[in-house]
Amino acid sequence: MNKNSVIGDIVDLKLSQMGATQITKLRSHMYIVDFTLENGMKVSYVFNITKHDKYFLQRMRPYAMVQGKYADTKEITKFIKEDLRRFRTAEHSSNFEEFVDVSRKGVELSHKLEDLFLHYNVDKATLDEMQGTLTRMMLHLEQLQHQLSPVEPEPCKKQTTQS
Missing domain, CATH: 1.10.10 (Arc Repressor Mutant, subunit A)
Structure with missing residues (x-):
């Protein structure tokens, strides 16, 4: 058993003791993706992919903004590509x-x-x-x-x- 599983179990127990009505565990992979604009500013995204192939995306830098849920990798990459294109255009303002x-x-x-x-x-x-x-x-x-x-x-x- 790895350390993350033990820590997760401890958190689950504490949340149950606090009265959580449901705790859903999803096996997922989290990705943090950084891009650097010409001016040196970083644009960063965080997304999770669960074992059921569900995706949740957030832009973390230069300011945090939840982007929402996506059905597949094509939608994630399409959003990021378009978002980056807009930031690269805007950085020249x-x-x-x-x-x-x-x-x-x-x-x-x-x-x-x-x-x-x-x-x-x-x-x-x-x-x-x-x-x-x-x-x-x-x-x-x-x-x-x-x-x-x-x-x-x-x-x-x-x-x-x-x-």
């Missing part, structure tokens, strides 16, 4: 570092919101104020998408050319 910083702050915002709600008694008025602020921010982002010129056409949309 004069605002690339600022964009990455804003994105990291978005992830940090999520963590701070969770910390606030799990550790403090937030009153309804404060919650309503936060909801309004976040709603305005989301609307602002949607408006920007309609106002700004895209770097490239969206791959899903069919392009039409004028003669």
Whole structure:
């Protein structure tokens, strides 16, 4: 029996004692994949492949973002290839570092919101104020998408050319 199995069994026991209603063990392989952009920034992905050939993908760097579940290796590699292509295009923007910083702050915002709600008694008025602020921010982002010129056409949309 290897050390990982023993540690896993200990964690399972402790979680059961805490009242876990179900613990599912999946035999899987985890992959961490790093790419380096021209500017030296790393783009990293983590994905698991289970014995049932199910895939779960996350981008870890330059900022964390869950990408979701995929059916097969073709979907995983297709996503990563397209994601990297977009990062390689974006890295030539004069605002690339600022964009990455804003994105990291978005992830940090999520963590701070969770910390606030799990550790403090937030009153309804404060919650309503936060909801309004976040709603305005989301609307602002949607408006920007309609106002700004895209770097490239969206791959899903069919392009039409004028003669």
